[in-house]
Amino acid sequence: MTASTTRRTTAKSRIAAVGAIAVAGTMLLTACGDQTDSGTKSSETSATKDAPLADLLPKDIKDKGVVKVGSDIAYPPVEFKDKSGKIVGIDPDLGAALGKQLGVTFQFENGTFDTLITGLRSKRYDLAMSAMTDTKDRQTGVDSETGKKVGEGVDFVDYFTAGVSIYTKKGDTQSISTWADLCGKKIAVQRGTVSHDLAKTETKKCEGGKKIAIEAFDTDLEAQTRLRGGGADAGSSDFPVAAYAVKTSGGGKDFEIVGDQVEAAPYGIAVAKGNDKLTKAVQAALDAIIKNGEYGKIISKWGVEAGAVTEAKINGGS
Structure with missing residues (x-):
């Protein structure tokens, strides 16, 4: 996130x-190898071939x-x-x-x-x-x-590498395209994510008492459900997750991404x-x-x- x-x-x-x-193949070869020098070498060779980096663990x-x-x-x-x-x-x-x-x-x-x-x-x-x-x-x-x-x-x-995206109900963007546009509106996010942090940071910048109402959930799917049911104006999550939700939720009829992704990070x-x-x-x-x-x-x-x-x-x- x-x-x-x-x-x-x-x-x-x-x-x-x-x-x-x-893993199973490696264990089987080790277990079945003869307890001789040649048997041990045979098992080790096979293990190295199947899992070449095992010895680094x-x-x-x-x-x-x-x-x-x-x-x-x-x-x-x-x-x-x-x-x-x-x-x-x-x-x-x-x-x-x-x-x-x-x-x-x-x-x-x-x-x-x-x-x-x-x-x-x-x-x-x-x-x-x-x-x-x-x-x-x-x-x-x-x-x-x-x-x-x-x-x-x-x-x-x-x-x-991924950035963060905002998404809304499809056809109901309410002119939201940036984080600043969320002032005076409600956003649903997953607790403890960058989206959550960005919302908390952005609401401090809002003027005229128009703060962002933030609802934080244990999972992103719960946040999506809240938005889908009309309990929020927008949602936010990492771009791959937002894009997947837009593509799959309601057969692609529930959500749309608004604006550009921000905060790209590994x-x-x-x-x-x-x-x-x-x-x-x-x-x-x-x-x-x-x-x-x-x-x-x-x-x-x-x-x-x-x-x-x-x-x-x-x-x-x-």
């Missing part, structure tokens, strides 16, 4: 099976074969559940591809967005991957609204401070799938090529 400390501000998986098969994660990923799984098309209940989207697909390189399964676990970094600190998750915008405040553990230190921060492996995979080995392993895996073309296929599949990156950077947000 986009350029705020809280941004999701900042937008899972058909490839997950591939990652699981790779911390030993405890490599031994478990699972990376626990905290994610707010209600943010289509980044991560969400399809009609069958399966977790799908950009992040799960990328997670499966990364897992294939590392020889582990990326296991997505649902949580509210504003608790994901806390989950990293408490070791509930190994990673947080949820359209989370890489910002200096998040890196250093500073609350963007108060400027106060609230934690030790996290490191990010940047994997996508999404990052968050890792707890001090876990440098895992950070570098994820970076290497991301670079590998960018190089072999798998990253591009996933990004194209979800129609978000404009946000693709060409290399995996650590803490590239500002």
